[in-house]
Amino acid sequence: MAPPSVITFSIFQQFPYLTCVFSTRHGGESTGMYAGQNMGLNTGDDRRIVTNNRRRFFTAASVPETQIAFSDQIHSSNISIADLPGLYRESDGLITKEKNLFLAIQTADCFPVFLFSPHDQIVSVIHTGWRGAKAGIIAKACETIFSGFQIQPANLYAAIGPGIQKECFEVGPDVSRHYPDQFLSLHHDPAKRYLDLAGFIKNTLIQQGIPGRQIEDQGICTVCDRDRFYSFRRDKEKSGRMIGIIGIRS
Numbered sequence: 075m076a077p078p079s080v081i082t083f084s085i086f087q088q089f090p091y092l093t094c095v096f097s098t099r100h101g102g103e104s105t106g107m108y109a110g111q112n113m114g115l116n117t118g119d120d121r122r123i124v125t126n127n128r129r130r131f132f133t134a135a136s137v138p139e140t141q142i143a144f145s146d147q148i149h150s151s152n153i154s155i156a157d158l159p160g161l162y163r164e165s166d167g168l169i170t171k172e173k174n175l176f177l178a179i180q181t182a183d184c185f186p187v188f189l190f191s192p193h194d195q196i197v198s199v200i201h202t203g204w205r206g207a208k209a210g211i212i213a214k215a216c217e218t219i220f221s222g223f224q225i226q227p228a229n230l231y232a233a234i235g236p237g238i239q240k241e242c243f244e245v246g247p248d249v250s251r252h253y254p255d256q257f258l259s260l261h262h263d264p265a266k267r268y269l270d271l272a273g274f275i276k277n278t279l280i281q282q283g284i285p286g287r288q289i290e291d292q293g294i295c296t297v298c299d300r301d302r303f304y305s306f307r308r309d310k311e312k313s314g315r316m317i318g319i320i321g322i323r324s
Contacts, residue, residue, distance in 0.1 A: 077219040077243045078111055078131045079302075083233040086190065092178065092197070094188050094320040095135050096235045098302045102127040107312035112304065114180055114315030128317070137176050138321060143168055144178050147201045151219050152210035167200040167215045170179040171223065176303060176321030183296050185237035186318035187212065189219065197320045202237075202275055204245070208252040212275055216282040227283025232290070235318055236303055238299040239295035240270035243307075 080099035086094045102111025103126055108119040111127050132139050143156040145165040154162040156170040156177060168177040169189075177199040179186055184203035190196070200206075200215050219225050240259065250258055250267040257274045258267040276291050296303040296316075304314040 078102070078127075078134045080131075080135065081236065081292070081294075083188070083235075083290050084190045085231055085233055085288065086188075089190070089192055091323045092190060092192075092320070093135060093137060093323065094186040094190070094233065094318075096186060096318040097131055097316045099304055099314060099316070100302065102130070104314060107309065108304075108314045110304075110314065111316075112314030114182070114304075114313075118311065119314060123150060131317065132319075134317065137321065138174075141321075142175055142176050142319070143170065144179050144180075145201065147179065149201075149203055149205040151206055151211040151214050153200075153211070153215050154220070155218075158287070166202075166206050167198065167211055167280060169196065169198040169215065169219060169222075170321075171196050172303055173322050173324040174246060176319050178317055178319045179236065180315040180317055181235075181296075182304045182313045182315045183238040185272060186235040187215075187279075188233045188235070188318065188320045189215065190231045190320065191219070191223075191225050191229045192231070194223060195223045195322055196223055196225060197322055199320050202271075204249055204252075204269065204271055207271060207278075209275055213282060214276040216279070216284070220282075228282045228285060231288045232279050232284055234272055234275055234289070234291040236292060236294035236296050236299075236316070237272060238297050238305070238307060239272060239293065240268045242295055242297035245269045 099110030
């Protein structure tokens with residue numbers, strides 16, 4: 075079996091003590107609709123196989139499974155400060171200053187957003203779908219970092235991982251009414267629009283004071299790239315999940 079396949083971020087390569095990786099569907103044991111490296115325990119896949127997929131992924135990343143913090147991802151703007159491994163409930167974003175504690179999220183179209191301050195040794199991961207973005211989760215995470223840890227925006231680096239890009243993200247008025255026109259484009263159906271959620275996320279990060287040169291947006295679409303990624307919009311209840319993880323090694 076091929077080793078677990080991951081995506082890394084060039085903006086973080088200059089920091090060898092930082093681990094930040096995002097899984098793809100290549101290299102796992104799942105079969106059928108979930109074929110590949112499905113990380114989602116809450117999918118219809120065999121939990122034993124998913125557990126094996128996770129174990130192989132974390133081992134390849136040199137991340138101890140006992141040192142991982144998850145949020146339960148309820149599409150909110152809630153942020154938790156993590157100081158111990160485990161599940162942080164009612165939360166979609168995690169922040170930590172603890173060394174050797176790795177923050178993780180699952181996605182299958184929503185965007186994983188990673189924040190890192192090398193000067194202050196703080197990391198954060200944010201699960202960002204349209205509901206969380208609308209509710210201000212990106213700004214709230216930044217504000218929590220700035221005020222709670224006395225960090226200057228110029229010291230933050232950010233990476234926006236794979237997610238549903240604007241060419242695939244058609245939305246109705248129930249969604250589009252929450253977003254400025256600059257992030258919406260015309261659809262062949264007059265009642266719909268295409269939403270540039272990644273552009274909205276990047277713009278929010280810049281508005282929070284993070285320099286644009288310190289933000290990496292990979293522009294990878296989980297819906298289009300069927301070979302490498304799971305997508306809930308594309309595959310519905312038969313979609314697997316990817317995992318993104320970030321942490322500082324002592």
